Amino acid sequence: MPCSRTPAIARVTNALNSTLRPSSVHSIEQAASQPACAPRQIALAAAIGPALLAALALGLGSAAMPQRVHAQPVQDAAEARRAYDIAPGTLDQVLNRFAGRAGVELAADAALTRGKTSVGLSGSFTVHEGFARLLAGHGLQAVRGGNGTYTLRLEAPPPGSANVVELPTVTVSAAGDAAEALPEAYAGGQMARGARLGMLGNVDMMDTPFSVSSYTAQTIEDQQASTVGDVLVNDPSVRFTTSAGHIYENYSIRGFSINADDLALSGMYGLSPNGHSPTEFIERVEVLKGPSALLSGMSPNGAVGGVINLVPKRAGDAPLTRFTADYISSSQFGGHPARGRRYGERKEFGVRFNGAYRDGRSELDGQSKRRVLGALGLDYRGERLRLSLDAYANEEEISNGSPWMASFSGTTVASPPKTGTNLLRGTHGRLDNKAAVVRGEYDFNDHITVYAGVGARGYRYSGYINGTRAGNVLPSGNYTGATYNQNGYIDTLSAETGLRARAQTGPVGHQVVLSATMLQMESGTINKTSASYPSNIYNPSTPKLAADPGAAPKTADTTLTSIALADTLSFARDRVLLTAGLRAQRVQTRSFSATTGLQTADYDKSALTPALGLVVKPWTAQVSLYANYIEGLSQGDTVTDVTARNYGQVFAPYKSKQMEAGVKWDAGEITNTLSVFQISKPSMLKDTASNTYNADGEQRNRGVEWNVFGQVMPRVRVMGGVTYTQALLTHTANGAYDGNTAFGAPRWAGSVALEWDTPWVPGLTLNGRAVRTSWQYINSANTQRIPGWTRFDIGARYATSIQNRKVVFRASVENLLNRSYWTGTFNDGFVTQNAPRTFKLSTTVDF
Incomplete structure (x- = not known):
């Protein structure tokens, strides 16, 4: 039977924190040396990368619990009855927890569990009984091998069934x-x-x-x-x-x-x-x-x-028909249908549809919103060939108002008004996006794969969608305003192709990638400005509306092309990974006057941008020390402030640089990452006297980040972290802003989200989230700043079964305390405001 080279894998063991049994070492070494057509194993018990195989074979887990060196024989462990209390979750998560607590190894093709959920397990079971209970109704079974490892397979059909389909061999592909x-x-x-x-x-x-x-x-x-x-x-x-x-x-x-x-x-x-x-x-x-x-x-x-x-959804092996009905305050109602199916003897062909419709009054006083989405994902996964097509159409409309931004006169920043205040009644806007992308890859053999992708998008916008702001607001809240009516488009064509190869030169492994990319964009924009009018952010007047500016002429075209080569070298059985690469890039940009059509700028710049990355696992595969140096080439900044005299100007391309080092610790069910970084790039600063933006100086951000996610204990999950950033301006014209803090860069920012599966009501989960941002400057001169803010969210969900259909009810409240604050900055000197207390409700039913 031919080998199926479906998407890739990682071999598994649940001995992350345990000393290896001698028999385990032997079986893992055997697995690591199996030919390409041996059964593919996907991590469920520990979900670890290929580097862990060699680390485990070397016995690098020896620092963990010594009492497990003398583990009881596999057969006895499998027959022993133990008490389990495993919370509901996705099927692969629940199987992972069960295998870990039972002390057995489980291997499977990840496609078998994708899209499936489990109600968990509570009570006393043997290993066989536990797997049988968890897999009931899923058409799957856990089969125990001679070495004690369990393998997940499709459930055998009844004897004499005419619809017997043999499960294809799943292979470890080196390509x-x-x-x-x-x-x-x-x-x-x-x-x-x-x-x-x-x-x-x-x-x-x-x-x-x-x-x-x-x-x-x-x-x-x-x-x-x-x-x-x-x-x-x-x-x-x-x-x-x-x-x-x-x-x-x-x-x-x-x-x-x-x-x-x-x-x-x-x-x-x-x-x-x-x-x-x-x-x-x-x-x-x-x-x-x-x-x-x-x-x-x-x-x-x-x-x-x-x-x-963004990674689009695909059809899973299990059929999916799902509908979600939702509500967002103040009175937006919506629905989201989803359907996924796979077809073919080996389920080679997949079809996934997702739709959404939402309409109604938003949290902004008097405003209405409407959104429509249709998305289709098709894919084919053959023995050597894999193809996919994604297409979507997305429309969004707002009417009778828009959220807004504000700048301030002098050094005093006015207090924000009540959340939901609508300064721009009568304004409207519309965005239309349509896109399609085709991707494919082909395995020439077990060592070489080629890939390619091409896609196009058409984007159209109209209405009062930019310039939604109150300028030079006085401490009293008074300001003189204007509205900006805009029409425009961006058409893009994006393509990439490349080759991936894997080779071995003595003790050094190589993963070589050759890639070429191309992105073409043509854009046009035109706008009209209304007469000025007086208003107040606390007691807004009716704005004067700008007239329709007419059709948008072409104002810019850009072509970005590049070719890159990278090699990831692996040493010491994947305990050291070194990535080195170089990309040759070219930026071609032209801009044109919206009124005369004459060319106003023309840039054509090429550059080589290198990158180096190093990962070292000095103790176990659970700890990675890493560092990187990477450069970037970007097309020049565009002036997006419609009030500026040089609105729409495109500056010359520039280079940016980053240095970063950190440590990652995977403790089995919770991961921590601590990193330090420095990023520098040319800055664009505003000259307030002339109301123009200029390429001036450099912004250098240095910071420390800590991120954490995973399951801290049974039934409790966490994700979040804290970041500290010093963002300084250097080499500015005549040293005017040297040493100042860049606007919109708070020193401290953090977030933490917690979930808890309650033990007294099966299926009930409570959750909460806190988001904190410290004070920050809002202009480059550092004469204006806004205070820090904290937001609290709470929620709950309840998963149950009604008439044999899975049903999930969800409810949440965001900005629980309904506080009003300036959240950050958009451009130099302009602040943004938060949303009012928002209620969200939804019900999801699987049919």
Whole structure:
């Protein structure tokens, strides 16, 4: 029978904290030497990377509990009856916990458990009885092998059945398919074990010389996160640079801005939805922190702080028909249908549909919102060939108002008004995104894989979506305002291709990647400004509305091309991993006048950007020391302040640099990462006298980050962290701002989210979250600052079964205390405001 090279794997053992039994060492060494067509094993008991195989074979776990050296024979352990109390969760998580507590090893193809859940286990069982109870109704069985290891397989059909389908052999592939396989969820299910590192593909967190976070679909669903911004509230290094509820959702990572258009979809730029990125079709939200030119190429707007990558959903092996009905205050109602199926003798073909519709009054006084999403994911997973197609259409409309920003006159920053205050009644806006992307990869053999992807997106926007601000607000709240009506478009074509190869030169392993990328963008924008009018942020008047500016002419075109080569060298049985690479990049940018059509700027710049990354596991595979140096090349900043005299100007491309070092500790069910970093990039500063922006000086951010996630104890999960950042301006014109703190970069930021499965009501989970940001300067002159703020959220969910259908009820309250505060900055001198207390309710039913 031919071998199935479906997405990749990691061998397993649950002896993370235990001394290895001699028989275990023998069996692992045997597994490590099996040919490519041996059964593929996917981590359920510990979910650890390939580096752990060699570490375990060397007996590196010897620092753990000595009493387990004299473990009882496997046969006796399997027949012993023990008490278990395992909380509900995804099937792979529950099986992982059971295998760990039972002291047995479990191996499986991750596709068998994907998309399945378990109610947990409570009572006294033998190993066989426990597996049988957990797998009942899933069409699966755990089969015990001669060495005591259990293997998860499809349940055998009844004798004489005409529909007998033989389970294909699953193989460990040495080729590049491992780089495309979705990393497993970590203990607790809220975060994943790894993330996509651009051209390097998906990499386990302990093998990564970078700081990464990967939020799972479980987190998205359980927190009722309807946009990517709702998900990234959990990350202490990420903050928002637009007011809550704005039609655009922009971010900062490590103190540097990232526009909504800088998100990647399946690792490719220019294809994600602009404005808000809906989560209904997203499986993972991944954050790679720091510049990433070698890994991901150039982002459309030159993001430096990091990469946000969106991973679309796929059909699982188990059929899925699901509907979620939801409510968001003040009166938004919505629905989210989802359907997934796989077809073919070996379930080679997958179809996944996700839709969403929401309409009604928002949390902003008098405003209404409407959003429509349709997304389709198709995939084929053959013996050597894997293909996928993702397509979506997303529309978003607002009417009768918009969240807004404010700047202030003098050095006094006025207090924020009541949350939900609507300064811009009568304004409206609309965003339309349509995109499709095709990806494929082919294994020439067990050592070489080629891959390619191409996608296109059309984005249209209109209305009062930029310039939603109150300028030069006095301490009394008075200001003179104007509105800005805008039409525009961005059309993108994105493509990548490459080759991954694995080789061995003596004691050194190599994973070589050759990659080429191309991103073409054409954009146009035009706007009109209304007459000025007096108003007050505490008692707003009716604004004067700007006229429709008409069709948008072409105002810019950009082509970003690159070719990169990287090699990850592995030494000492994967205890030392060294990644070195170089990317040759070219930025071609032209800008044109919206009124005359004449060219106003033309940049064509090329550069080589290197990167080095090192991972060392000095004691066990559970501890990784890492460091990296990486450079980035970005197309120049664009002036986005519509009130500026040089609005729309594009500056010359520039380089950025990052140095980072840290330590990661995977304690089995909880992981900690501690890192220090420095990022430097040219800065764009505002000349208040002339009301223009200029490329001036350098911004240098130094900081310390601590991140934690996982299951602290049975039934209790945590994710969050703290970051400390010093963001300084240097080499500014005539030293005017040298030594000042960059605007919008708080010294301290933190977040923590907790979940607790209550023991007295099976299926009931309580959760809470706290988000804290310290004071920060809001202008480069450091004459204005806003105080720190804290937000508290609470929630609950209840999972049950009604008429043999899984049902989950969820409820949450965000900004529990309904506090009003300035949250951060958008541009130099402009602050953003938070959302009022928000109630969210939803019910999910599986049919």
